[in-house]
Amino acid sequence: MILDLKAVPEEAELSEVLQRDWWQPSENDPILGIHTPLHVRIKVTHVGDKFLLDGRVKGSIMVRCDRCLDPFHWELESGFHVFLVSPRPGKDQAEVELLDEDIEVDFIHGETIDLDEIIKEQVYLSLPMKSTCRDACLGLCPVCGANLNVQRCQCNQEGMKPAFQKLKDLKFEGA
Ligand SMILES: [Zn+2]
Numbered sequence: 552m553i554l555d556l557k558a559v560p561e562e563a564e565l566s567e568v569l570q571r572d573w574w575q576p577s578e579n580d581p582i583l584g585i586h587t588p589l590h591v592r593i594k595v596t597h598v599g600d601k602f603l604l605d606g607r608v609k610g611s612i613m614v615r616c617d618r619c620l621d622p623f624h625w626e627l628e629s630g631f632h633v634f635l636v637s638p639r640p641g642k643d644q645a646e647v648e649l650l651d652e653d654i655e656v657d658f659i660h661g662e663t664i665d666l667d668e669i670i671k672e673q674v675y676l677s678l679p680m681k682s683t684c685r686d687a688c689l690g691l692c693p694v695c696g697a698n699l700n701v702q703r704c705q706c707n708q709e710g711m712k713p714a715f716q717k718l719k720d721l722k723f724e725g726a
């Protein structure tokens with residue numbers, strides 16, 4: 552969605568539903584794709600040559616589990632505020648400091664804004680630091696790489712971690 556800055560009224564409400572083909576994952580993209588369409592709503596407030604975007608994205612995306620590396624879908628619901636200003640170093644700096652911490656500042660280049668780029672950035676920012684397919688995900692065996700959610704490998708049974716082994720020994724000492 553391209554926003555023509557010259558045509559924006561003082562206040563505008565935009566909404567869009569982004570389908571699966573909207574996200575074309577790049578190489579090593581932490582987001583593998585869209586699972587259910589992303590619903591986007593953006594309120595644009597326009598004062599002079601400045602624009603404030605208040606947006607919300609909701610839907611679900613495919614990501615990879617940090618522990619077992621399997622893809623799974625993650626519910627995304629995120630609000631964002633982006634302040635768009637023309638790049639004029641010095642002057643903008645002072646204005647930017649007055650703003651709330653949760654307002655991101657982007658610079659306007661030209662007379663249009665690619666809202667898709669802004670939405671993409673917000674989707675990345677909303678990702679959790681660690682994403683796991685479930686709280687109890689067992690991950691991969693560090694020795695053979697087997698997915699321990701699916702199978703129990705031989706090294707897991709025999710090659711116990713030293714700390715675990717110690718704990719096991721302690722238990723038997725008193726018996
Ligand atoms: Zn997992």
Ligand SMILES: [Zn+2]
Binds near residue numbers: 692697706
């Ligand atoms: Zn193993």
